[in-house]
Amino acid sequence: MSGRLLSYCRFKTPDDKEGKPHGGSRKFVYQEGEHINNTQSTEQKFHTFIAMAGIKALVGLSFSGAIGLTFLLLGCALEQVYWPLFVLIFYILSPIPTFISRRLSDDTDSSSNACRELAYFLTTGIVVSSFGLPIVLARTSTIQWGACGLVMTGNAVIFLTILGFFVVFGGGDDFSWEQW
Template sequence: MAGIKALISLSFGGAVGLMFLMLGCALPVYNKYWPLFLLFFYILSPIPYCIARRIVDDTDSASNACKELAIFLTTGIVISAFGLPVVFARAEVVSFWILPEPFCLKVLL
């Protein structure tokens, strides 16, 4: 039963994250669609492990180089998904302001 609860909470968190990603791009206040490139990372992340699972036979309990490489590539893709918004913010493509900039400046001053 604990596995089902974890799966449900993980899928709920993913759905909320995708909803916030879509809202952040679609709201007319921001009007920037660059964060949608994160969807490529979300689509690509399970592919290496799925390919390795199909290739490697699970009869042996020892670790396998193909599976470890797939886990390494999946980890790299997931870390890249976290790093892309940081690169966008550093290049000033997107901003981390929650409110429109004139309002934020009035609040901070």
């Protein structure tokens, strides 16, 4: 048989036995000749591709954020001490300096921007503090070292997710929230 596979059907034959989970014959339906013409223009296909790439990136970032929060909650549930949840404050605070600097900075000059450099400095301090909090809690025996490791793994995954968000969605002016 030649042509494009249109569908796959399963139908029951008279010699099938009861209780047989995958009984029946298979039938393939083919279309002979040319493929069905696609009415989308190349530009429409490109915009659909770009929109799907953005959605796939958003789904991937959501998935990695969920994994990071799972590590954080596992670290808290290990000993049923919930002090490590204070790193959630650092997750919320970490992108704020970058958002502010991108809003206030002027990209007309090619030299280093003081506002953006200050934002990077503050963001680095917030990220280092979020890794330091579980270590301090473990050193004071408030949490176990295993919980500290799980919280720090969650920190790494969450901050890589935040970085991924800025890489994927913060690159240029051509991005528009209207595509969602």
